[in-house]
Amino acid sequence: MPLIEIKGASKGYGIKGARSEVLKDINLSLEEGEFVVIVGYSGSGKSTLINMISGLVKPDSGEATIEGKKITEPGPDRGLVFQNYSLLPWLNVTENIALAVDEVFKDWTKEQRKEHVKKYIDMVKLTPAAHKLPKELSGGMRQRVSVARTLAMMPKVLLLDEPLSALDALTRATIQDEISEIWRENLTTVLWITNDPDEALLLADRVIPLLPTSPATLGEPILVDLERPRDRKTLNHDPRFKKLRSELINTLLDAKGKSKSKTSVKLTLPDILPEDLTTVNSLEFLNRRGPKRRSDNKREEVEVAV
Amino acid sequence: MSAPNPKMLELDRLWKTYDTPKGPATIVKDFNLKLKEGEFATLIGHSGCGKSTVLMMVAGLSDLSKGNMILAGREASGPGPDRGIVFQSPCLLPWMSAFENVMLGVNQVYFTASKQERRQMAEYYLSIVGLGDAMHKFPGELSQGMRQRVGIARAFALQPKMLLLDEPFGMLDSLTRYELQEVLLELWRRNRITTLMVTHDVDEAIFLSDRVVMMTDGPEAEVGDILNIPFERPRNRKEIMEDPRYYELREHLITFLNDRSHIRPSREPSFKPSADMAAELATHALPFPTAAA
Numbered sequence: 201m202p203l204i205e206i207k208g209a210s211k212g213y214g215i216k217g218a219r220s221e222v223l224k225d226i227n228l229s230l231e232e233g234e235f236v237v238i239v240g241y242s243g244s245g246k247s248t249l250i251n252m253i254s255g256l257v258k259p260d261s262g263e264a265t266i267e268g269k270k271i272t273e274p275g276p277d278r279g280l281v282f283q284n285y286s287l288l289p290w291l292n293v294t295e296n297i298a299l300a301v302d303e304v305f306k307d308w309t310k311e312q313r314k315e316h317v318k319k320y321i322d323m324v325k326l327t328p329a330a331h332k333l334p335k336e337l338s339g340g341m342r343q344r345v346s347v348a349r350t351l352a353m354m355p356k357v358l359l360l361d362e363p364l365s366a367l368d369a370l371t372r373a374t375i376q377d378e379i380s381e382i383w384r385e386n387l388t389t390v391l392w393i394t395n396d397p398d399e400a401l402l403l404a405d406r407v408i409p410l411l412p413t414s415p416a417t418l419g420e421p422i423l424v425d426l427e428r429p430r431d432r433k434t435l436n437h438d439p440r441f442k443k444l445r446s447e448l449i450n451t452l453l454d455a456k457g458k459s460k461s462k463t464s465v466k467l468t469l470p471d472i473l474p475e476d477l478t479t480v481n482s483l484e485f486l487n488r489r490g491p492k493r494r495s496d497n498k499r500e501e502v503e504v505a506v
Numbered sequence: 507m508s509a510p511n512p513k514m515l516e517l518d519r520l521w522k523t524y525d526t527p528k529g530p531a532t533i534v535k536d537f538n539l540k541l542k543e544g545e546f547a548t549l550i551g552h553s554g555c556g557k558s559t560v561l562m563m564v565a566g567l568s569d570l571s572k573g574n575m576i577l578a579g580r581e582a583s584g585p586g587p588d589r590g591i592v593f594q595s596p597c598l599l600p601w602m603s604a605f606e607n608v609m610l611g612v613n614q615v616y617f618t619a620s621k622q623e624r625r626q627m628a629e630y631y632l633s634i635v636g637l638g639d640a641m642h643k644f645p646g647e648l649s650q651g652m653r654q655r656v657g658i659a660r661a662f663a664l665q666p667k668m669l670l671l672d673e674p675f676g677m678l679d680s681l682t683r684y685e686l687q688e689v690l691l692e693l694w695r696r697n698r699i700t701t702l703m704v705t706h707d708v709d710e711a712i713f714l715s716d717r718v719v720m721m722t723d724g725p726e727a728e729v730g731d732i733l734n735i736p737f738e739r740p741r742n743r744k745e746i747m748e749d750p751r752y753y754e755l756r757e758h759l760i761t762f763l764n765d766r767s768h769i770r771p772s773r774e775p776s777f778k779p780s781a782d783m784a785a786e787l788a789t790h791a792l793p794f795p796t797a798a799a
Contacts, residue, residue: 240681241679241681241682242649242679242681242682243649365679395679395680395681395682396679396680397680397681398680436753436756436757436760437753437757442747442753445747446744446747446748449684449743449747450744450747452681453681453684453685453743456681456685465633465638467626467629467630467633467634468626468630469626469627469630470619470622470623470624470626470627470630472616472619472623472624472627473665474587474588474615474616474664474665474666475615475616475617475618476588477586477587477614477615478586485618488618490618490619490620491616491618491619491623492618
């Protein structure tokens with residue numbers, strides 16, 4: 201039995217008359233220990249999809265299940281990481297993580313919980329910053345706290361909603377490698393959402409494009425059978441990576457092209473040329489009526505002796 | 507039309523120096539580049555190397571400390587509508603609709619044309635960038651990608667002699683970026699304005715440009731190498747990505763950025779390439795900007 205399953209789910213927002221359907225006929229199943237990445241355009245319903253699993257959004261039809269049980273509300277068995285970190289600003293790194301740990305593992309001793317928090321701070325390499333407040337941390341470090349907090353709850357599945365989109369390219373690469381590393385050691389199930397095809401292929405076992413049809417549907421999954429650990433430098437040379445990359449990008453671009461409704465409009469490009477604004481006060485403008493035209497350049501003046 | 511001008515833009519030993527409490531700091535040193543009319547060139551380099559400084563000097567928004575800049579046979583100084591600029595964020599006036607934002611410049615440079623012709627001009631370019639239905643919306647109602655489309659339409663509508671693009675797609679996500687690259691190429695296909703673009707995206711540089719100019723690390727940045735992109739136009743992303751040459755070119759650029767960007771060609775005496783490196787440099791025939799014109 202798959203760990204997470206979505207069957208025939210669809211979702212729309214708004215009241216009758218002004219309603220827009222976002223997702224239609226979504227079927228997705230996640231096996232235990234799998235790393236799946238969903239790639240799609242911004243605004244195409246990626247977050248709605250992940251929120252169906254987290255329990256923050258209820259599908260209009262169809263259902264989402266975890267271990268066969270229907271998902272009706274959020275719970276600690278599904279850990280969420282958002283783009284904007286969502287840390288409590290008045291708590292330091294340790295306290296932010298302890299908050300989640302204390303809530304989930306109420307029956308543990310104080311010592312056990314303390315040890316547990318420490319272990320996860322160490323895992324994301326933040327031990328030297330354990331007593332800092334979120335505002336004293338960089339964006340990349342904040343996102344690491346957020347990842348540590350979520351992992352510390354030991355969820356059955358880790359749901360990441362564009363976790364690295366707010367970070368610069370270098371930090372993004374570092375954290376991609378770190379999360380990939382943590383995943384290989386702990387083998388949690390991961391569902392990662394992104395709009396970056398390269399990020400998807402670097403991390404995933406399976407990449408599923410979310411096609412921007414209206415409403416959006418999931419496309420054919422692409423299996424990424426590249427060995428781990430994956431090194432981004434050597435991947436660039438790998439013909440299999442190149443093939444997967446162009447396959448994924450083309451699927452997404454083609455779907456976008458098809459989703460556009462085409463109407464033909466007749467446009468006129470007026471035949472005028474820009475004026476040289478540095479010579480506005482010259483006599484040239486007195487002798488000429490109307491704008492300079494491209495067709496003037498083609499006109500030839502020929503003197504003919506009669 | 508007359509034959510294309512072989513020297514649309516000439517940058518001759520451009521310097522940019524700032525005074526600091528510790529003495530003058532040279533950001534750009536002896537920067538040479540010549541662009542043909544109708545050429546699309548890209549400046550690529552690490553962040554902070556001075557790419558944007560060069561672009562801003564060409565735009566006239568930053569003074570030259572030393573050197574000459576000749577645009578279409580005339581010494582250029584100060585900004586003007588003959589050089590259209592697209593910034594990383596499109597800088598639209600929030601109280602004006604997309605159409606009015608474009609009309610602002612159009613009314614200036616086509617002041618001798620009729621009102622109808624000026625309106626047609628703005629409508630034409632806004633429709634080509636895909637804003638035919640949204641041109642009367644305000645910037646606040648548009649997505650980041652759509653705002654950048656307005657910025658591109660605004661620059662093209664003025665038919666400038668040169669188009670200067672400063673990481674125009676840097677703030678967009680990768681899929682929107684691909685779309686806007688197509689939009690830019692479509693406009694450029696209709697009107698081949700000489701273009702200088704700054705980017706740090708290797709794929710973007712290869713897909714869009716005729717020549718990629720690689721800059722060495724700052725300070726004292728200069729042209730390190732120039733790569734010609736041989737793909738035919740109009741370009742198709744699918745075909746280019748399947749072309750074996752694409753990965754060779756990509757490799758060349760990435761190698762430069764990773765391993766060679768600290769090497770300064772103008773100071774060759776102090777730098778002795780290893781036998782391997784010398785052989786590699788010879789195969790690329792390191793085209794100095796003076797020789798490339």
